Amino acid sequence: MSGSFDEFYAAHFGPLVVQLQAGTGDFAEAQDVVQEAFCRAWGRWDRLIGYDDPVAWVRRVAWNLAISRWRRTRTALRFVARQRVESVAGPDPDRVALTAALARLPVKQRRAVALFYLADLSTNEIAQECGVPESTVRSWLHRARAALLKDLSDPVEEIQRGSVG
């Protein structure tokens, strides 16, 4: 049983961190919540392996952990501050621009966008995952996309702003 768990972990840890990093803007935080979600998954692995899609369970737990942590610690604010520092270092303008743009989205929109572009879920699946009507998801995605495109169209300004901070 640990063998199948280990394979499951190896296959999904990275992709889940990508999604949570997009959602939280905090790489270390993303790794933490994903690890925690896998830890909890091991506790019920015998049941999870009976699911059609055990990764959905882990992903939901990881997101719930991330969101509850945000609420407690205002990680989003810390994220913005840290992002500015990274912008100064400027390793990858595109990535920085995207993560900075994501940080300015409302949490729900960020989650929807990450699930749509990084987890490759359909709007229907996102609706189920987030417990909202599909029309709401479409609305979130529409607004998020517009905001992201606007920010991404002027990354230079973003970097300048960052260096100031």
Added chain:
Amino acid sequence: MDPWDDGDDSLLREHFQALRADTLSRVRPAGALAARREYAARYRRRLVVGVATVALVVAGTVGGYALSGRPDTSHDVTASQTRAASPPPPSAPAVGRGIGGAPATFAPTRAAPSPSVSNSPSDAAGPVPPGFEAESITFISTSSAWALGYAPCMSAQPWSECPAVVRSRDGGRTWVGVPAPGNAAYVGDIRFANARDGWVVARAPLVAKDPGGVSGVLYATHDGGATWHRVTSVPTAVAVEAAAGRVWVTTGAGVGDAHAVYSATTGSDSFAKVADSGGAGLVVQGHDAYAYGGGNELLSMTAGTAERRTLPCPEDHEAAQVLAASDERRLVVVCAGPPADGASDKQAFTSSDGGQTWTATTGALDPAGYVASLAASGSNVFLAGQRMPVRVTRDGGATWSTALDTPGPDGFSYVGFTDADHGVALVFGASPTMYLTADAGRTWTARRFG
């Protein structure tokens, strides 16, 4: 499924793809094993808390179950069987540990000493498994000891932690790994009566859902631990103790289960039921055995007879007693009240007639901590528990003092003595470290397994 399909979406997808690649390049997974171990560690803690709660509710005080909890005790030196071969220790002290009965299901016990012989059996010795943590320890002499615990499995298994047994022939200074019974790791106890005959009780799986987990299983060896087999004549074993040529087992692992005492001669696997008992706590001293842990019920067994006696614990203090015997007639019980904020009221009573009459001791016991284990050795009585140091009274309970300070916040799960001077304490929660004393608990030395 796209909610939009203009060309701008491909731009966003490119950005996300870049983000994905960048993040993936930085991901450093802590590992599946780390996740499994973390879960196991957490479950263990929860188990402790749960058991303690049950015990308290049920019984009253706690006895500390430390880790897991539970009862048991015992041992001693003595006798009969042991005598044959080698010099048994001069005085036989006894140890007790106990638990209160709670039915809790698991409690671990940790070690108990027993005396005896030492020669060397043939064990297939190897190194102590990396990551070994001890649950229970037993000494058959001041030099010869076994410890039961678990360690991360060395081979691929459907579970993460495997049971492990280690043994020492030099009083705990050095240890080697020897065969262990069972598949997935469990919470339990190990006892040996002599160099050949030993038992392991697997009270409950370490990780609840492990597919290889077992509950209430008794294993025996009659070749010094080289091979183990399951004993089928005892249902749902909870605690085991051996002395004077007999092995005693209490049963009834589940919360609310009825308890009973079974016994056999040490070389035999044919257990016979002795009597029903109120709890699964067990103290064995020479030819006498005591079962307790269900309220104030005390079952005294000797020479084929069983008598029902009563413990003196006040109301609210009867669910978590720990009992110990310093000789075949002299008993000590510590009764603990309901736990609150890391403390529980504690009262000690002594008996010099095998539990027929009891006398309250006069010394005040610090309420801090939850009792887990009690040992009577000569005229000294040692009390160990979670979130408290090992405390000792050398004057029959008139005064108590700290014998061994807790190395961390956890306290101790077990204290036991092999003779009047030699004793051992285990840190609450499985630990790679034990504390040994050779001067009746005045000084202690920390030793690592392995």
